[in-house]
Amino acid sequence: MPYSTLFGDHFYCEADGRLECEHVFLDGNGLPGRWAAGKQFRIGELGFGTGLNACETWRQWKLTRPETGHLHFVSFERYPMQAADISRAISRWPEIADERQALVANWPRTPAGLIAIDLDTQTRLTVVCGDALESVLGIQSPFDAWFLDGFAPSKNADMWSAELMQAVFDKTARDGSFATYAAAGYVRRNLIAAGFNVERRQGFAGKREMLCGIRA
Numbered sequence: 001m002p003y004s005t006l007f008g009d010h011f012y013c014e015a016d017g018r019l020e021c022e023h024v025f026l027d028g029n030g031l032p033g034r035w036a037a038g039k040q041f042r043i044g045e046l047g048f049g050t051g052l053n054a055c056e057t058w059r060q061w062k063l064t065r066p067e068t069g070h071l072h073f074v075s076f077e078r079y080p081m082q083a084a085d086i087s088r089a090i091s092r093w094p095e096i097a098d099e100r101q102a103l104v105a106n107w108p109r110t111p112a113g114l115i116a117i118d119l120d121t122q123t124r125l126t127v128v129c130g131d132a133l134e135s136v137l138g139i140q141s142p143f144d145a146w147f148l149d150g151f152a153p154s155k156n157a158d159m160w161s162a163e164l165m166q167a168v169f170d171k172t173a174r175d176g177s178f179a180t181y182a183a184a185g186y187v188r189r190n191l192i193a194a195g196f197n198v199e200r201r202q203g204f205a206g207k208r209e210m211l212c213g214i215r216a
């Protein structure tokens, strides 16, 4: 289990981070269903971490994407990991072995600035290194879906602040969505205040709640 000593938290849930990604971030954003339109689809993620969500999303995208679709997965990360640490952190899932190997093979030796990787002809990954708020404010095109995946709100308040949730809302396309494993009251209030229609759903692996919502 990769663990951040800086934040005092795990990078993904102890039960099964890959299945958590499916339940929280993919289902919570209506994916893969919304990909069927066959257009350009943009996902924004707060916290690239080990790249687990990116690899699992790419895997499911490859299985379900229409021929005309293009996915741009843009992730915001202040403390990018080294390739060897990424590989070690997600090697426990044979299901994403191909995706992990491709990610690690293309990952820069000194990750910084803007990391752009064409994963395949229909999939692009961009990791924007730096503070999430500053980076999201600087992004031009809006996102169709957001994965809000900072560390626990009690340990990583910057990733759930009113300012950042407002920036996320402002960079969400009409009818775009967000999903998060978090259910803390202040996170929910910040998302509502930003303008999202917020829904509570059953959390993953015994967690009582998670949040998802739409920019109507």
Ligand SMILES: C[S@@+](CC[C@H](N)C(=O)[O-])C[C@H]1O[C@@H](n2cnc3c(N)ncnc32)[C@H](O)[C@@H]1O
Pocket (backbone or CB within 6 Å): 010, 011, 012, 046, 047, 048, 049, 050, 051, 052, 053, 054, 076, 077, 078, 079, 080, 130, 131, 132, 133, 149, 150, 151, 156, 158, 159
């Ligand atoms: C729970 S982990 C993300 C897990 C990740 N989605 C995965 O698939 O492994 C949270 C991430 O947020 C990053 N982070 C924390 N504070 C941040 C900030 N202010 N700006 C950008 N990233 C931040 C951490 O470095 C960490 O990688």
